[in-house]
Amino acid sequence: MTDTSRPPLSLYIHVPWCVRKCPYCDFNSHALTGDLPEGAYRHALLEDLQEDLGGVDNRPIDTVFIGGGTPSLMSADFYHCLFDGLREHLTLAPDAEITLEANPGTLEQGRFRGFREAGINRLSIGVQSFQASHLEVLGRIHDADAARRAMDEARAAGFERFNVDLMHGLPDQTVNDAIADLHTAMAHEPPHISWYQLTLEPNTAFYSAPPRLPDEETLAAIADAGAETLSGSGYRPYEVSAWSRDGDIARHNLNYWQFGDYLALGAGAHGKITFPNGEIRRYWKTRQPAAYLNRLGSRTAGQSTIEPSERPLEFLMNALRLTDGVEEALFEARTGVPLSSIQNELTALRQEGLLTPDRLQTTPMGQRYLDSILQRFLGD
CATH class of the missing domain: 3.20.20.70 (Aldolase class I)
Structure with missing residues (x-):
């Protein structure tokens, strides 16, 4: 990336x-x-x-x-x-x-x-x-x-x-x-x-x-x-x-919803950053207001890398909430993972009438079963 x-x-x-x-x-x-x-x-x-x-x-x-x-x-x-x-x-x-x-x-x-x-x-x-x-x-x-x-x-x-x-x-x-x-x-x-x-x-x-x-x-x-x-x-x-x-x-x-990046400032705020080397990291700040105000040193309480195997679910659980979904090309652009890695799941969902063709978008029936759709993309 x-x-x-x-x-x-x-x-x-x-x-x-x-x-x-x-x-x-x-x-x-x-x-x-x-x-x-x-x-x-x-x-x-x-x-x-x-x-x-x-x-x-x-x-x-x-x-x-x-x-x-x-x-x-x-x-x-x-x-x-x-x-x-x-x-x-x-x-x-x-x-x-x-x-x-x-x-x-x-x-x-x-x-x-x-x-x-x-x-x-x-x-x-x-x-x-x-x-x-x-x-x-x-x-x-x-x-x-x-x-x-x-x-x-x-x-x-x-x-x-x-x-x-x-x-x-x-x-x-x-x-x-x-x-x-x-x-x-x-x-x-x-x-x-x-x-x-x-x-x-x-x-x-x-x-x-x-x-x-x-x-x-x-x-x-x-x-x-x-x-x-x-x-x-x-x-x-x-x-x-x-x-x-x-x-x-x-x-x-x-x-x-489109898996963009966001900085996080303030007590308990959560952020997500994509780095030039392709790493995608979530991080969060100290929760308690008094501790945040009086912090000496870093106010970042924790962080975790979103591994490539986790990114399809992370992306889709947001993008599929959108009525119009997103273009297929956005998947690889935002996750760094090829769309071919989930092609089998996409094909099956389209055959079942839950996703539209040629776009990452639920059908009206798919919107009702969004949680079930996302289950297909759980990492190993």
Whole structure:
């Protein structure tokens, strides 16, 4: 794999603090006690960057995603100064997509405008639901009015591109409840909607004490009705849980799904880098915020090489989530492994009607059996 064939490069920045830990959340997030250590965290992020520069070379940063936690807890000044520091060492592409996750309960009047002035040009607003009973069960700190204001204020602040996060399959949720959430969101015309089913993940409060979720029949009815509702309003699914209007896809997430590279900064952040010699390495940062802030030396907690035998599954488990899949040529370009190494499996899946011809793409039936498809590519 030559240097010129290396994948596009993104940057993920993790802000680990939130107001309150939600019972379904398995991300590296920590309820804030005391003041936000903005200056210290910015210094730690920029110091952390120095260790990762070896994976950059001359590649520009095409997209940035600031996740959490609740990154909108940080001030606009924090992001102004952070991006000034990042630009001293990184080249951000002129059209770089820079996304900030924002929770409605942390957004006082005018904060969105400050984020926009700091260079952030896309928001992902964590609404989850507009219904009071569901918001309470999910542990959210905002109400429906705050969610509506957040969408309106995002547009007023100049954000032409923003995403609304919604969950379905919530405790005791009906089909009508789920569709009502979609209609409320769509009334504000967000260019992008992430609509995903609640799952009970290990190491969460919901996993320890499971709530009563809708039965399988109801979940299927919600999914079908939701897809019909979104499609009827001009949204197109380009990934399992991502819907966009007018091709306004999340470029950062697309880079993940196409097995691109991404630097990782922040407590618990994960990255992936392809090196000029063809090695592909994943790495992750120290998880605990206090340890990350006070670290002497490397903040990289671990790393592992993705061996050639592992790369087909790593690639396909992301690429096949895309509605349109990817061109076959991208497989070897991103993995360094010849497509012929999995040709027998591809041929069998196509004969079974699960993959389309001449493209790494599931058929509608294949999308329903994605987990079974991926089982075919497990390494020895």
